[in-house]
Each structure stands twice: as C-alpha cells, then as structure tokens.
Amino acid sequence: MAELSNQLMAVTVLAYLAAMVGYAAEYAFGSRSRIGRAAVRPARQLVGSGAPVEDDVVEDEVVETTPPFDRKAEIIGRVAVGLNVVALLLHLGTLVTRGIAADRMPWGNMYEYILSATFVGSAVWVGILLRRPAVRHIGLFVSLALVLLLGAAGMIAYTPVGPLVPALHSYWFVIHVSTIIIGSGIFLVGAVPATMFLIRDGYDKGKRKFPYSLGKNTPEAAVLERLTFRLHAFAFPLFTFGALIAGPIWAEASWGRYWGWDPKEVWAFISWIVYAGYLHARATPSVKRTVATWIALLGFATMLMNLFGVNLFFSGFHSYANAGGM
C-alpha cells in the first residue's frame, strides 16, 4: 500500500504537469479564447490610451473573423481543467493509500503535510473554477506552484510510512494539523491570484517587461484582487484556530505550556501577524491595494519559511514534522 501511494504520488505530479501544459497551451493561444478575450477587454478600458489599445482591437477583430481558433483554445482549456481534476483524484488516492498504509491520518510528517496542504490547495482551486470559470487563466500558475511543492515534498521531505510517536497520539492531532493544513492550502491558492494581481496591475500601468508581460492574458486586476482577499479572509480564521487555539490547547496538555516560543510557534506567530497586517492594510483606504497584496505574499513567504526553513534548519519541539521523521 505504501508502494502504491508512492507510485500514485509520481503519477499525480505527472498529471499536474500535464494540466500545466494544457493551461500553458491555452495561455499561449491566450487572447484568442473566450476567457482570454474577456480578460483583455477591460484592460483596454483601463489602459486608456497608447499602442496596446490598437493591438487589442486588432486581436479582437482576428477573433471575430477566425472562430476556429477560439474553439481550439477553449477545448485545450477545458482539457487542462479535466487533467487538473484527474490529478486531484490521483492526489486524493495518494493521500488515502498513504493513510491506509500508515493506519492513521496522513499528517504525521513534513512529506505528508505538504501532500495534504497541496491537496487542499488543488481542491479549493477546482472549486473556484467551478464557480468562476473566468479565472481559469491563472491555472497555469496554480499548477506550477503545486508541481513545485509536490516536487519539493518528494525530493526533500520524503519519509517512509511509519507510526506516530506517542506525543502525537491525541485527537488534537487531527484538529490542530487538519485546520492548519486546510488554512495553509488556501493561503497557497491565495498567493497565486495575489501574484497575478501584482503582475496584471503592473501590466495595466504599462509595464511590459517580464514578469509583467505575463499580465496580458490574466483576468481583470480587480477580479484577482477580490479573489485574493476572499481566499485570505477565509483561510485566516482557520489558521488562527489551528495554530493559535488548537495548537496551544494541545501544547498545554502535552508539554505543559500553551505557548513556549518554539521555532515553529514563533513562525506561526509571525505568519499570523503578517496576514493580520494584510487584512488591516486592505481594510484601510489610504493603503494601496498593491501594497496590501505584497503583504499577503510576504505572509505566504513566512508560511514557506515555517514549512521548509524551520523544519530543516531549526530544532524544536515540533521536530517530528522534520524531513525523515523523528
């Protein structure tokens, strides 16, 4: 069963790669698909004047005169979403087989943690796609993030299936770890529209160098910004509960103190503060939305630091989360 899980994991990464290629192909066809056009059109209004307007007009005309292109890109886009769903199912299979092999929830070490958090991210992404197909264009970057993180899980953090140490024998294990996994999975998805918002915003302001050139085919800046906020506003209370309430309750029962400035706790505290800063900055009219979004990305960087930096370089009470188990 453990072997099956490992094989499924490899196939999952391949399926995300395939979905990524699909998204990329649609991205390349870009403005010729229906979504691409929807993405470009408002940009014309926002840019207002200058050369890009003419370009867009030309492209729109091309679209209207050559519908076959339109359909082709649309089909590729749909195939990419299909592949993404297949990858999600394989991902679920990887987790379930891993859990069966270990005879527990598959959240016992860094490898399983990344596997679960990316699964949540992927599931939330598919959920967003169902409700708002218009944001499909950033799928390329979502799947890129998933492939990178899963690759890191397999290469840096792989741990053979094993039982939990007695310190983890508690129902708080399920509550604490699962809420943090869900929270960070959503933060992960939230970081993608945040990045794309900054790129698109730069593109709208006339920047054309890489990476702003990527902003050409993304959804409208305001749509990305709102999606960013809603994902973060949803994940923040979950993360608060998991890291700052369930975690301390468990720590009190297990280690005797609810908060002890263990490196993992320190970085969870830092992430919480930075994300709280994002929510405050976004609620303050005098702070620019781009500044607020940079804060959200900084928050995600602190999450990554907590996952990789703290597990690999610092020692502390959370050491069972390290790569390679105990």
Next chain:
Amino acid sequence: MTVVEQRPAPPAEPPPKRPHRWWALLRNSWRQLTSMRTALVLLFLLAVAAIPGSVFPQRAVDSQRVTEYYQAHPQLAPWLERLGGFEVYGSPWFASIYLLLFTSLIGCVLPRLRDHARALRQAPPDAPRRLERLPVSVADRSVSSAPADAARDISGILRRRRWRTRVREQEDGSFTVSAEKGYLKETGNLLFHFALLAVLIGVGFGHWYGWHGNRILVQGADQGFCDSLAQYDDSTLGPRVDAADLPNFCLNLKSFQASYEPSGQPNKFSATVAVSEDDGPEKIREFTVNDPLRLHGANVHLIGHGYAVTLRYTDRFGAAQTKIVPFLPVDGMFTSEGVAQFPDVNIDPKTNKRDAGLQMGFEGRYLPTVGDGATSAYPAENAPGLFLTAYRGDLGLDVGTPGSVYALNQGQIATGDLKNVSGARPHELKIGDTWTLDDGTKLEFLGTRPFATLSIRYDPTQTLVLAGAAIGLAGLMLSLAGRRRRVWFRALPASPGSAGGTLLSAGGLPRTDYPGFADEFAQLVTAAEEGTP
C-alpha cells in the same frame, strides 16, 4: 481685490485660542500612534522582532543550548546577551513594541466602541437628497398603494429581513425609509480587538502568578517527591509567587510502562503514581504524554523517561554505599549517559577523616540493549549493559560552584586532581556483576529502575487566555464575514392631490467591499414593488 481692502476693517478679533504647544504635540503624537499606518508598522516590527527568537537559542526554552552557544561563539554570545538575544520575548525592546502596539490598539478601538455604541442606539440616517448618486439606485417604480402605506410595507419587508429601519415623513408629503444592516461586522471587530487585550492581560498575569519546575522521578517509594522548591531539579517561580505558595502534594512513581515498535520507535508511555494531596490518603493515578495528571493547583506533565542505575560501592574499609543515579538518554534508542559520584567513601574509621584524594566517580554509558556498536540497539532492556570508567581523586564537589550532576567535573580531570584508574576502555558490567578496582574496592551493578521526567506547572490564567482566544476568533469571523450596508427608499405621491399611487425610488450604499450587493439590492427593490416579503 482692492475693493475688499478699501472696506472699513472689522474690529480686530482676538486671535483664536491656540492650544498649548506641548498639548498640541502630545495630541498629535497620540493621533499618530493610533493611526492605522502606525499600527501596521508596529505589527511588522513585532513580526521582525520575533525572528531572532527562532534563530538564537532561548534561555526560557532550552537553557542548555544557550550554554552550548556560549561555548561555540565565545565572542558573539556576550554581545547577544547584552542585546537580549537569548531572552528575546522578555526583552525590553520586544515588550516596547507590543506595548506600543496595544496602546495604539486601545486608542483606536475605544473611540470606535463609543461610535458603535452610539450607532447601535441611533436610527439609520435619513435618505440623501439624490438617491441616483448612490452606487446602486432605481427610480420611478410605481406602486398602487399610498406613499405612507408603501413606506410602512417596505419597512416591514426590510425588518423581516433583519434590517434596522426608520420611516420618516418629509415636508413635501413624501416618505423615506432608511435601513441599515451588518452591525455585527463592527461588533465582531471590536470583540476581536478587546479579546486580544484580554489575552495579553491573561498572559501577563499568568507570568506573574504562575510557576513551573522539572523533576526526574525514579520509580520506588524511597525515591518519592514532595512539592517544595528544594526538591525540584530546576524551577521558575513567577515574580508574585513565593515558595510557600506552592500546593502541597507528594508523588512517587509506582511503575512506568513503555512499549516500542520493532524499529525502536516508541508506541506508548504511561506512568502510574501514588499521589497524596494536602497530606491526604494516597491515591493511585495513571497519566501519559497527552493526558497530564491534573492536581489541585498544579498539573504534572510526563515529558520524558529513562533508566536509573543502582550501584553499590564497597570501599577499602569495607563500608558500602548504594546510589540510584538517573542516566539521561542521548538518542532514540536510549543510549544513556550519567555519572555516579561517591564523595564520602574511603573514610578511615579510626581517624574519621575524609581523604579528598580518595573520592570515587564513575562515568559512562548505559545501554538497555547492547548491540554491535557503542550505542544501544533498542530502547527496551533486552540485553542491558553498563560501560563505566572509574576515577579516583578530588571530585571537586566542595568548591561550591554548582556543576552538572550528570557529568564529572572536567576541570578536576584536567588538573589531574581526579584520575582515570581503569584504563582507556570502559569496563562492561552486566546486572549483578561486581567490578574489583585496582585498589581492591568493589563496584556492583545491582540493577536498574525506570524514571519519568516530569514538568510540573501552574498557570492561573490559562482559562482566561483560552476564553479570550475563542471569543477573539468568533469576533474575527463575524468581522470578516459581516457586511455593513445601507438602503433608502423614497415614496412620492404619484400625482399631487390624488389619493392612491406612489412613485418609488431607491438607492443603496455598501459600506464595505461586497460584490453581491447589487443583487441583494435588486431583490429588495423587487420585493418592495411587489409587496411580498
């Protein structure tokens, strides 16, 4: 312009009374401190200030690692010490950031609390003159009922949808309905910030009135422990706690159970103790890693375990002494290191004088399962073996400087006052073995006993902190999910003089980012037109 100057000058008014310079400065600094920008900067400072605590070892977390850091970086460590690098979270600069942040928070939320309390008591404001200027609006919808009735019906519809409403009759004979909803957003927001204050206060009082101590408890009634400061291996009392405030209880470890996977990974631990509280009768209680022993005024947490070695040393005058010494595990397989020190041996019964050169120390490792290497092969006692090196000489215990009880004084070995008398290779002892040393004295390895490492703590405010955190979370969710918005309806008589018929216009203002507001507004207008709830 010149015309103005030619007018007769008005009598010179006294200059407006300007507040005192210091008062103005104070008021402006207060405004600056309580601004959102400052709060954001302080938040980031707090996040940045927390980082060193995860990079450098913290004395409150692990003082042993601070000592190691001093050895590894003798130049840097004293400087870090001066900057508070080993006690980041208790340092003045960390405290100043969070105290400023909380002051800023108080300055921000108190006026908001006042405003919100006022808003909760007041009716929603009257409709603006021009509803069509609002973000969403409709105009000139006709309704068959009279303006007064239409306004009353709309108010009823809104009330049923839990809007706070107020109908006002205007001078021109029209009626306006003002409605507002989503007050819970601000309520939740304020709740969240006040809960944070409660958490801070709780943490502060917990620090003042809490205490904790660690103790290694070896199995057996003869090794029992009673709660007093002297009996702890190490302890920390809060500034407002006195040694006499500690609760009165006694513990002795009846048994310790541990089971392991074939790989050596532990499965389960549990400790069974006899407890007596306030000199009451002994009760048998079992507790384990995630399930502490909760006593009156203290919680006993099981944080580790290991083996204690029982050794009997018979000196050159035939006097025997027995010591039970915990050996501390150094790896997951319970390779354990420790030392047995016998300072009061080889005392000549005739002179009754201690010869400092004849004290004995035994240092080495205990392996619960002796394998191929120098470390244990399995954490349970399958093939126990004790590997000791004997030292004779001055143990250096009388100097007065507290040293580790788990290692010999290396200084004494370095000066030659304490000499290795058993050769470079440690001597192996099985349980029951007797080792005769070069001077004819004997050391017997009588057996082992398990020990439990206990952390005993008391924090009087942790329930307050938990309640604060839970309320804060509830407030946070209300604040993030809530949407404050206002709508206004204006009912005008359809034609002046006629009894029935109303022209209805409406406008809506979302006071927070709310993409679904246009839909909600359209629904409200439809309901108002049709008169359906």
